[in-house]
Amino acid sequence: MKTDQGKRFQTALAAGPFRPARAHEEEWMDFPGQDSALLAECLDDLRRLNRLTGGVSLTLRALGRLTRDLAPGAELKIVDVATGGADLPRAMAAYAGRRGLRARVLATNFNPKILDLAARNAPPGIEFAAAGARRLPFADRSFDVAACSLFLHHLEPDDAVLVLGEMRRVARRGVIVNDLVRSWVGYLGALLLPRAMSKNPLFRHDAPLSIRRAYTRDEMAALAHKAGLGPVRFRGLPGYRLTMTAAAAGGAP
16 A cells, blocks of 8 residues: 555544544545546546446436426426536436436536536537536526535535535425445445556545545435435445435425
């Protein structure tokens, strides 16, 4: 194990045997001015990771619960907040198409490089817009569903509450948060799997750090409560990844 990895592991041990300590170090992917080629490769790796580890299917199951009453021909408007490679918007649009719904999916990010890479070869029905997640430039209840994937762990608690509150504000039906869970299982997997999958330095560095920055299920529930979401429903892969779904007022997640 390299020296810097050993130091991170020792820091993670500070929380004791139950889970790693939560990290506050910024991920390399979030640094301004990242090389576009490295960033594009990292987004490709994240798409593969979402496919291989169930990230896409978790979001689609949550979307199905929030929209189960929609009949073929109905319109479904979705905003994907802080999109990465836009694989989730593509998957949600395809899912809606299979159900005969008229999907309109808007993928947003404040980073123009990521937004440009995400928009390449996008199919019809998906649009892209520059938008900061802490203050979404959309009217109240202007979408049926507000979703995000692998974004919440990038935020410190106060910002996480702001973003969840904004997602609640713009969604008529509900909110879907797909993210990692801070655990030793996830941390060890994030040390090993990215090195088997990729040589990209951003991906290899950020994967274990993402787990260490992630929230536990109880912490996510507390953030959701502070943001005015609730009740919330969790579904996912124990110790690694989950969706937190919250229906709009009067609904069931």
